[in-house]
Amino acid sequence: MTERKYLAGEFFMSGDDACAEGAISAGCRFFAGYPITPASEIAERMSERLPEVAGTYIQMEDELASLAAVLGASWGGVKAMTATSGPGFSLMMENLGLGIMTETPCVIVDVQRGSPSTGLPTLTGQGDMMQARWGSHGSYSIIALSPDSPQELYDLTIRAFNLSEKYRLPVLVMTEAATGHMYEKVVIPPMNEIEVVHRRKPAVSAGEYLPFKPDADLVPPMANAGEGYRVHITGLTHDERGYPAMTAEAQDRLVRRLVDKIERNRDDIIDLEEDRIDGAEVVVCSYGISARVSRIAVEQARSEGIRVGMLRLITVWPFPEDRIRDISEQVRAFVVPEINYGQISLEVERCACGRTKTVLVPHMGGGVHSPGTILEVIKQVAR
Amino acid sequence: MNTATTNRAGHPLDPYLRTERMPHIWCSGCGLGLVVNCFLRGLIQSRLALDKVVVVSGIGCAGRAAGYINLDSFHTTHGRAIPFATGLKLANPELKVVVISGDGDLTAIGGNHFIHAARRNVDITVLCINNFIYGMTGGQVGPTTPLTARTTTSVGGNIDQPFNIPYLAAASGAAYVARWTTAQVIRLQKSITEALLKNGFSLIEIITPCPTYYGRMNKQRTGLEQMKYYRDNSIVKSGIDPKHAGIEFNGPIIVGRFVD
Ligand SMILES: Cc1ncc(C[n+]2csc(CCOP(=O)(O)OP(=O)(O)O)c2C)c(N)n1
Numbered sequence A: 001m002t003e004r005k006y007l008a009g010e011f012f013m014s015g016d017d018a019c020a021e022g023a024i025s026a027g028c029r030f031f032a033g034y035p036i037t038p039a040s041e042i043a044e045r046m047s048e049r050l051p052e053v054a055g056t057y058i059q060m061e062d063e064l065a066s067l068a069a070v071l072g073a074s075w076g077g078v079k080a081m082t083a084t085s086g087p088g089f090s091l092m093m094e095n096l097g098l099g100i101m102t103e104t105p106c107v108i109v110d111v112q113r114g115s116p117s118t119g120l121p122t123l124t125g126q127g128d129m130m131q132a133r134w135g136s137h138g139s140y141s142i143i144a145l146s147p148d149s150p151q152e153l154y155d156l157t158i159r160a161f162n163l164s165e166k167y168r169l170p171v172l173v174m175t176e177a178a179t180g181h182m183y184e185k186v187v188i189p190p191m192n193e194i195e196v197v198h199r200r201k202p203a204v205s206a207g208e209y210l211p212f213k214p215d216a217d218l219v220p221p222m223a224n225a226g227e228g229y230r231v232h233i234t235g236l237t238h239d240e241r242g243y244p245a246m247t248a249e250a251q252d253r254l255v256r257r258l259v260d261k262i263e264r265n266r267d268d269i270i271d272l273e274e275d276r277i278d279g280a281e282v283v284v285c286s287y288g289i290s291a292r293v294s295r296i297a298v299e300q301a302r303s304e305g306i307r308v309g310m311l312r313l314i315t316v317w318p319f320p321e322d323r324i325r326d327i328s329e330q331v332r333a334f335v336v337p338e339i340n341y342g343q344i345s346l347e348v349e350r351c352a353c354g355r356t357k358t359v360l361v362p363h364m365g366g367g368v369h370s371p372g373t374i375l376e377v378i379k380q381v382a383r
Numbered sequence B: 001m002n003t004a005t006t007n008r009a010g011h012p013l014d015p016y017l018r019t020e021r022m023p024h025i026w027c028s029g030c031g032l033g034l035v036v037n038c039f040l041r042g043l044i045q046s047r048l049a050l051d052k053v054v055v056v057s058g059i060g061c062a063g064r065a066a067g068y069i070n071l072d073s074f075h076t077t078h079g080r081a082i083p084f085a086t087g088l089k090l091a092n093p094e095l096k097v098v099v100i101s102g103d104g105d106l107t108a109i110g111g112n113h114f115i116h117a118a119r120r121n122v123d124i125t126v127l128c129i130n131n132f133i134y135g136m137t138g139g140q141v142g143p144t145t146p147l148t149a150r151t152t153t154s155v156g157g158n159i160d161q162p163f164n165i166p167y168l169a170a171a172s173g174a175a176y177v178a179r180w181t182t183a184q185v186i187r188l189q190k191s192i193t194e195a196l197l198k199n200g201f202s203l204i205e206i207i208t209p210c211p212t213y214y215g216r217m218n219k220q221r222t223g224l225e226q227m228k229y230y231r232d233n234s235i236v237k238s239g240i241d242p243k244h245a246g247i248e249f250n251g252p253i254i255v256g257r258f259v260d
């Protein structure tokens, strides 16, 4: 059934379309969304593609409902996704917390635009990076990936699904208008070459099953609704049975585990692209479209004899603290270009912890940096 | 709210309850226990396969129902039970998905989801428990509080027009619409069975005592007094246009099956 409609080959495709195809490849069979520039093309393609692969598309009344429906669908046993931009991402923060607390696998794509508020609907931004980390109330850890091309939007959407199924949480794909609307070559491999991860199922009978009793990796196996396990799932603090437990002890146990299941598996989750960091005096640390622009500046600086390394964050959250710390021992400065007034630069600065300088190269949004601006900063700090 | 202790030895509905979670958190005299009782009896009567029945609740006293029923059950976020249930149902159409939640949850913060689910005629059953007030948060005015009724945020009497929930649901496209009070348990149970077996969006509004807040602030201090008011003032008018089923403070309560 899915074979016939599975695309494989080389395509000239937008980032948004590539994202939708990545979802299909990963086994996503449910999409709930609400139109918003510059993410609508993902919904449009999903509305066309899902019926072809026996999946379900629904346009909800808002983004609160979209993510609620996605969580419900995931508990119905189907891989589910939504896609939005800043204003909708803000509305999703409530149910992002529910997804974290109930350990519900799903994927949320944020195609960032100029912000705050309605900002610049059609123009690019990277202003939601801290919201991705801290947007819902409470202490939790999150996984967020940042692609730098349509091809990577395809690849990382698959990875986002795999991570969400493995660690049981909503995983964020933090892209931006510039990448979502970019057309480039996208290679979709044959279906049998794609690694697809599914949630771990209970190994015990319904009578013995504790829905929130974790395995050694701190992730509990998941029974879907309708499988006879009679689970109770709540956003309240709960014990291993899933029952509300209104004590500081239960809170401590649960919240620690929700954080630790990500933090202790950092090595598996974190993906970085490094280029000539050994021996560099300056390292440019960036992500998404800004990393793409930074690469041009880095090449120019190198041609002028400056020893510049490049660190691209493919996984932004959890933040690669150890790697930044190591690099901070050897370089004179980090240069962090991003399309906001300083978000990831704050993390770099925190991890560098005074051992080296962190220089933000901000862009308020509506476009990308000119490589010259980044080059100037590299030159200044290298001097 | 307080913690009621009950002697639960050998209750016939025990297999359908998470008895290990008793005592429940509801106040004595609260009507929510009756609602759960009627729901379970209506469900048994429907002969649906219980492993395929899922209860979804929002937040509130009524929202706690999910946690006491021995089915797959989800206690979600305030107002979002209906869209969560929509996703669940669409992902696995084999499931019978029932939303049990409060009037504030479903028609204030979740009001938009309510009308859109009715408009789409999503195949779910919604039990909207109307106690005329926000119980869980301490008795504040809500979207169903009758004009002039007192609450902790309308001590001089409510000045806003309440929703007529059956009318709202019917106008939005629901396939089945009924209203009962907890004083008509047999009719309510029967209606629940009908709603569960109905294809499409089915809604039952259940007028339910909250003696702790609504009753205390409106001279119906006990659950029993509220039940007496329901019994003496309910008028069955099945089949009428629910437009004419608005509720006035201490006035008659028109009940019945309005849309089928
Ligand atoms: C977003 C959000 N806002 C506010 C609350 C606080 N809150 C909890 S229950 C509730 C009202 C519930 O009223 P209703 O749905 O009528 O149910 P009842 O408690 O009366 O059964 C409110 C406002 C919340 N949990 N979440």
Ligand code: SF4
Pocket (backbone or CB within 6 Å): B001, B002, B025, B026, B027, B029, B030, B031, B032, B061, B062, B131, B135, B136, B209, B210, B211, B212, B213
């Ligand atoms: S609805 Fe009212 S009576 Fe019932 S538990 Fe809540 S506060 Fe108590």
